[in-house]
Amino acid sequence: MRTIYIRSGDPESKGARMVQDHLKELGHKVVRNKEKEYDVILCWGCSTRELPRQDTPTLNADVNLFDKYQSLLRFRRAGITVPSVFSIADGLDKLEDIELPWYARKIYHEKGQDITVCKTEADVKAVVRGRAADFFSVYVPHRRELRLWVFGEQVFARYHKQYAKNDLFNFQRLESVSELLPDVTPEIERAAIKATKAVKMDFGAVDILEGKDNKNYVLEVNSMPDISSMIRVSGIRLAKLVSQWAEAQ
Numbered sequence: 001m002r003t004i005y006i007r008s009g010d011p012e013s014k015g016a017r018m019v020q021d022h023l024k025e026l027g028h029k030v031v032r033n034k035e036k037e038y039d040v041i042l043c044w045g046c047s048t049r050e051l052p053r054q055d056t057p058t059l060n061a062d063v064n065l066f067d068k069y070q071s072l073l074r075f076r077r078a079g080i081t082v083p084s085v086f087s088i089a090d091g092l093d094k095l096e097d098i099e100l101p102w103y104a105r106k107i108y109h110e111k112g113q114d115i116t117v118c119k120t121e122a123d124v125k126a127v128v129r130g131r132a133a134d135f136f137s138v139y140v141p142h143r144r145e146l147r148l149w150v151f152g153e154q155v156f157a158r159y160h161k162q163y164a165k166n167d168l169f170n171f172q173r174l175e176s177v178s179e180l181l182p183d184v185t186p187e188i189e190r191a192a193i194k195a196t197k198a199v200k201m202d203f204g205a206v207d208i209l210e211g212k213d214n215k216n217y218v219l220e221v222n223s224m225p226d227i228s229s230m231i232r233v234s235g236i237r238l239a240k241l242v243s244q245w246a247e248a249q
Helices: 014-025 068-077 090-092 120-130 186-198 231-246
Strands: 003-008 029-031 039-045 086-088 101-106 117-118 135-138 140-149 154-163 173-177 203-211 216-222
Touching: 003 014, 014 029, 014 039, 014 231, 039 231, 068 086, 068 186, 068 216, 086 090, 090 120, 090 135, 101 120, 117 120, 140 186, 140 216, 140 231, 154 231, 173 186, 186 203, 186 216
Parallel strands: 003 029, 003 039
Antiparallel strands: 086 135, 101 117, 101 135, 140 154, 140 203, 154 173, 203 216
């Protein structure tokens, strides 16, 4: 079977380690060093732009080519519905036209860190004066937040992200993620696949809001989906898809 090089910017990445263990169970030899011999590459949040072997079959070779703000703009240009977003420089001009609350966000962050909730005009002005963020996104009233795992042209796992009650603006308080939802619409699945392609990725986990206005808002495509244990169904499925892809090369 093919030898797979898992390319990760973080040698301690739990997700990369889980994928490695899954692939080994499927019979693959897995290496984590670019100096080793390998047949194909799986990028786990780290692109191959610095590697000389550009002819090697690779998944997510251009991962993280766009920051969070650029990604949202690319989604919008691709015809995908996203929350209203604009630069910090335009924040004060938007106050008269766009209802609060807004999120003040940085172009790079993880797990909701560095997101400031602006509930008042004073909050917005403080962020602008302090240059504490890079862009604003507008809060979308929604029924639930979903995470859809995409590989190529298919959605292979679906989650409902559940935050602490009465604490929808605290991104550090994710309580649970229910797995394998049966009631995700084809429209949402198409949006997830389209969003993954828009940022030039082969696989990822797409966060989508089911808006109370009956629109579906794409928030981002995660390049390193959470695989927290060896028994999590989505991790097992991802490894099988990677294995099938590798053997087809």
